[in-house]
Amino acid sequence: MGPPGALNHFGSGIAGLSAALGAARNGASVTLATKATQPEGASTWWAQGGIAVARTAPEQFKEDIAVASSGTSDPEALDVLVQNADAAVRDVLIETLGVDFDTGGNGASFDFGREAAHSEDRILHVDASTGRHIHEPFLNHLAGHDRVEICGDTAAIELLEHDERVHGAVLESDGTVQPHYAGATILATGGIGALYSRSTNPGGSTGDGIAMAHRAGAATADMEFVQFHPTVCVADGDPFLVSEAVRGEGAVLRAAEGERFMPAVHEDAELAPRDVVARAVEQEHHRTGRVVLDVSSFDFAGIFPDLAAMCAEHGVDPSTGIPVVPAEHFLCGGVDVDTHGRTSLDRLYAVGECARTGVHGANRLASTSLLEGLVWGLRAGTDAAGHEPTEREGAVSTSPGSAPSEEFLQDSYERLQRTMDEHVGLRRTPEGLRDALSALRALKINVDAYAGLGAPRAVHPVVATDDLRTCP
Ligand SMILES: Cc1cc2nc3c(=O)[nH]c(=O)nc-3n(C[C@H](O)[C@H](O)[C@H](O)COP(=O)(O)OP(=O)(O)OC[C@H]3O[C@@H](n4cnc5c(N)ncnc54)[C@H](O)[C@@H]3O)c2cc1C
CATH class of the missing domain: 3.50.50.60 (FAD/NAD(P)-binding domain)
Incomplete structure (x- = not known):
């Protein structure tokens, strides 16, 4: 056993x-x-x-x-x-x-x-x-x-x-x-x-x-x-996070014309809770086309050498401000x-x-x-830790697991991401969520059919007697 x-x-x-x-x-x-x-x-x-x-x-x-x-x-x-x-x-x-x-x-x-x-x-x-x-x-x-x-x-x-x-x-x-x-x-x-x-x-x-x-x-x-982080740099399409610690050190957010906007939004300005900052960054980005994190008030490379290296890797010059947008971060x-x-x-x-x-x-x-x-x-x-496997009468069944084509998977995945981006992002409306639900239901029916989830399922005993502790 x-x-x-x-x-x-x-x-x-x-x-x-x-x-x-x-x-x-x-x-x-x-x-x-x-x-x-x-x-x-x-x-x-x-x-x-x-x-x-x-x-x-x-x-x-x-x-x-x-x-x-x-x-x-x-x-x-x-x-x-x-x-x-x-x-x-x-x-x-x-x-x-x-x-x-x-x-x-x-x-x-x-x-x-x-x-x-x-x-x-x-x-x-x-x-x-x-x-x-x-x-x-x-x-x-x-x-x-x-x-x-x-x-x-x-x-x-x-x-x-x-x-x-x-x-x-x-x-x-x-x-x-x-x-x-x-x-x-x-x-x-x-x-x-x-x-x-x-x-x-x-x-x-x-x-x-x-x-x-x-x-x-x-x-x-x-x-x-779902939490969206307010300061994610996507300069070259490959997102990387610019930690809150940078704002903790004194970095400020500026819209396209160089104006600060957080003091008017919250008494803690750039150090307001994440959801508040994320919504403000999105709004200013939408309104002015660009939001940057201004790190000029302290020695950015000296205090955050790892982030400075990441900026260099992604072709961002922090001395001109780090361009940021909100991005999904945490569930x-x-x-x-x-x-x-x-x-x-x-x-x-x-x-x-x-x-x-x-x-x-x-x-x-x-x-x-x-x-x-x-x-x-x-x-x-x-x-x-106290639980031991127990013998029980019965069997469990699992899906047969036939693999859809790469092309089908890629297409379905892109449809999923598009739906989530469009309707289940930082700002949502009842109508958008309803649209997302229908789109995701349709996608699921498609994927289930293609992956054969409706097909006869594989049946396994409730507990097998082979070694429980080896990698498959
Ligand atoms: C860029 C970034 C910066 C962050 N900074 C901080 C921070 O400073 N402080 C903080 O507290 N939090 C931070 N967070 C959040 C925090 O890192 C994560 O919430 C936390 O690490 C999640 O830990 P986890 O063990 O639950 O999941 P993960 O660390 O994501 O690990 C999940 C694991 O599950 C595996 N897995 C997934 N699906 C399967 C499957 N089907 N079968 C087998 N394995 C599977 C994955 O391969 C992975 O090994 C940050 C997150 C990011 C992305």
Whole structure:
């Protein structure tokens, strides 16, 4: 039957890695399948500004998150996030992984940064490329862990659900499709940015975990709460994010004629919550044709060498202002979970950006997503570790999985992105959403028909007796 407490984890961003660590520390054996072929396939790798901690003012931290969400965040989820923040960061990131967060000089104390809508300096960072400095040591740590097996280039495509319990998933690797059973399954598949033509997320952010959970019958929530980052540079068509930390340092937004517009929009001007800044940037871009981030008031290259290098790579001269537009950045909603990442289906967990914990409500405060993935990942992994695969009568069926042509897929994908851009972007109307719904329904019928989803389904036993812990 395989080792007790064998778990399936899907996704190798901070949430999936934290869940794997939490589970392995509690004695479980973990198969971590990720469709990424390299670390850059996870949003985690791209995170810039950093990870927020509570320091000595937890109530103020909660208050800032709640205010940024316009009072829509869930107080219980906020308590869990903030009460566990500092201990999780210290334990995992500093003591286990040895992440070398920037210090204020002489190695004395951390150089806590501040970003938009934070009322305190509380963000740990490594330059403006914090994500990769967390992600790479985390991957290396787990790659050497004797209870964790990482299967790269392996995608989960469908959950094995029977009687509202999830027994594993169907995995695809190198053209081979096969069921993979587990005592519990943790989805950590990240966001949905790639459903839009303009996003900060890597191309694999296609919402797979949310789609699989929904198809298996799990509840989702707050899917309408999509965050658009206000300052994304698309000068050469390849978007890159210009972190809020740059505005925290004093950069200002200017419209085409050089005029500042944020002071008239919000009392915190450029440091107003993301949704406020994003809408203003879009409006000014629409009105004047161009918005730039003016970084001339400080030593941009000295303080943000990584961003300066990125500008150079994309042919942008920061001394003339960095051209910016809003772009899809983060999904606040997702698979509905409790404070341990448990979904509405037995033995199915969801963590990180694919989950809706309630922390962010309708709008996320900067630098709280890595923290949410870390805290919920550890909690879900720990909770799931006790589950052993159980024998049950019955069978689960999955779709036959015939592959449509590349041309059909590309065409369908472009139609999907066009619909999302046009009707489900920063500004929406009831009529536009109705149009989007019809367009997406028509697209789904087409894709289902082409992919043979109506055809007879493959049938698998509820639990197989082969080894539960090997990559397919
Ligand atoms: C440019 C950028 C800057 C950011 N800056 C910050 C910041 O400074 N601070 C902050 O807190 N947040 C930041 N964020 C947000 C934050 O990085 C993400 O929300 C967070 O990293 C999400 O972590 P995750 O583990 O949920 O998902 P991800 O890190 O996106 O990982 C998802 C993983 O799932 C895998 N996957 C997807 N589908 C499947 C499938 N079907 N089967 C198997 N594997 C699958 C992917 O390959 C990937 O490995 C930033 C995001 C971006 C894009």
